Amino acid sequence: xxxxxxxxxxxxxxxxxxxxxxxxxxxxxxxxxxxxxxxxxxxxxxxxxxxxxxxxxxxxxxxxxxxxxxxxxxxxxxxxxxxxxxxxxxxxxxxxxxxxxxxxxxxxxxxxxxxxxxxxxxxxxxxxxxxxxxxxxxxxxxxxxxxxxxxxxxxxxxxxxxxxxxxxxxxxxxxxxxxxxxxxxxxxxxxxxxxxxxxxxxxxxxxxxxxxxxxxxxxxxxxxxxxxxxxxxxxxxxxxxxxxxxxxxxxxxxxxxxxxxxxxxxxxxxxxxxxxxxxxxxxxxxxxxxx
Numbered sequence: 001x002x003x004x005x006x007x008x009x010x011x012x013x014x015x016x017x018x019x020x021x022x023x024x025x026x027x028x029x030x031x032x033x034x035x036x037x038x039x040x041x042x043x044x045x046x047x048x049x050x051x052x053x054x055x056x057x058x059x060x061x062x063x064x065x066x067x068x069x070x071x072x073x074x075x076x077x078x079x080x081x082x083x084x085x086x087x088x089x090x091x092x093x094x095x096x097x098x099x100x101x102x103x104x105x106x107x108x109x110x111x112x113x114x115x116x117x118x119x120x121x122x123x124x125x126x127x128x129x130x131x132x133x134x135x136x137x138x139x140x141x142x143x144x145x146x147x148x149x150x151x152x153x154x155x156x157x158x159x160x161x162x163x164x165x166x167x168x169x170x171x172x173x174x175x176x177x178x179x180x181x182x183x184x185x186x187x188x189x190x191x192x193x194x195x196x197x198x199x200x201x202x203x204x205x206x207x208x209x210x211x212x213x214x215x216x217x218x219x220x221x222x223x224x225x226x227x228x229x230x231x232x233x234x235x236x237x238x239x240x241x242x243x244x245x246x247x248x249x250x251x252x253x254x255x256x257x258x259x260x261x262x263x264x265x266x267x268x269x270x271x272x273x274x275x276x277x278x279x280x281x282x283x284x285x286x287x288x289x290x291x
Contacts, residue, residue, distance in 0.1 A: 010034050010046065017055075017090065018048055025085050027051055027094065043209065052081070053094045060132075061209070062086070062093055067130035068211055069095075076124035078117055079204035100195030100203030104226070104275050107282070108200065115231050117202040118189075119238035122219060125184045125211070126239075136182055137212040141175035141253065148257040151264035158267055158277075166288050167260070176250045182213040189219045190262070191226035191279065216240065217247065221254025225262070226279065228286050252291050259287045 010018070015034065022028035028049035037052075038045040046053045056062050066086045073082050085094040149171050156164055186193070187210040195204040216239065224232035232251055236243050243251075259280060266276035 010036050014044070014046070014055075017092075018046060018053060021053065021085070021087070021090070021092065021094070022048065025094070027085070047097065050097055051084070051094055052097050053092060056091045056093075059088050059091045061135075062091060063088065064130065064132050064134060065208055065211065066093060067132060068125075068128065068134060069208060071128040071130045072121075072124060072208075075128055076121045078121040078124075078202065080121070080208065081204075081206060098195055098204035098206060100197050102192045102275075103194040103196050104191040104279055106196065106200065110200070110227065110231070114194075114200075114202060114227065115234040115238065118194075118223065118231075118235050121205055122186070122235065122239060125186065128184070134184055135212050137185075137187060137214040137218075139214075140178040142178065144254070144257045145171070145175045148260045151260040154264045155260060155267060158263065163284060163288075167256075170256055170288065176246070176253050179215060181215065183216050185212060185214045185216065185219045186210070187212050187214055187218055189222045190258070192275075215250065215254075217250035217254050220251045222258055224251050224255040225259050225283060225287055228283075229290060249291065252287075255287050259283065 014036075018034045019030050022032060023030060028051065032049040034046045034048040034053075036044065037047050042058050043054055043056045046055075063086075066083045069081055069083055072080055079098050081095040081098065083093055083095055085092070087093075152164075152167055152171055159167060186205065186208060188207060189205075193205060193207045194202060195206060197203050216236070220232045220236045223235055232255070233243050233248070236247060236251065240247070262276055263280045266273040266280065270277060
């Protein structure tokens with residue numbers, strides 16, 4: 001999905017849909033001014049008067065997300081988007097905007113025991129049994145590595161000679177074998193989806209669109225990429241017990257693949273995605289420097 005600048009254009013048809021939606025469900029007034037937050041091939045996200053409205057062409061995926069969020073909200077103390085309106089006929093989900101700013105935008109990312117908060121919400125996610133259930137993410141590690149090699153081709157000039165050489169060594173190594181273990185994952189648990197207040201306390205976890213049954217190293221790999229090994233390994237241990245050498249290797253593998261994906265994404269629009277580039281510059285050493 002493409003992030004939009006503040007005040008990005010809302011089309012006349014979208015404005016009509018949002019005005020009708022707000023009036024019909026008593027959410028906002030006809031005078032409320034919507035803003036486009038993100039626009040992609042399947043999803044468009046709007047902010048309107050303290051609410052977030054997301055419209056999608058994949059109504060089945062939206063139904064799964066709504067069922068999951070409803071179940072999750074009753075199982076964890078960590079704030080997550082709570083569906084206020086679900087309109088399958090429009091492909092629309094509305095929820096109240098959670099307070100806080102994305103952790104991605106904070107240079108100091110380690111607030112008070114963020115690992116405990118993440119363990120709480122991910123443990124709760126594993127306990128729920130939404131209907132319809134989450135899909136199984138079948139993307140094998142060989143495909144993750146192939147994607148990382150493509151991303152590397154798009155990032156060469158940005159990385160510089162020394163870092164490119166380090167990344168090149170990783171890309172020549174065989175990936176960890178794809179395993180059959182699948183557990184419920186946020187599946188996109190980067191710092192941009194962890195909201196915090198001015199003290200660094202977590203105020204919410206957002207953007208559950210990609211939630212699926214997947215390798216548990218997916219979420220912890222993203223946490224290692226953005227928050228470092230101490231947080232990632234603490235979360236892994238809190239969920240599944242002592243971290244084995246095999247699990248550690250899987251976590252680093254996914255962290256490195258997702259690091260390259262983030263850089264390639266940022267370089268598509270360097271001016272609009274400065275926070276992603278700044279983050280990749282800060283995190284390179286701990287992502288590629290240890291195992």
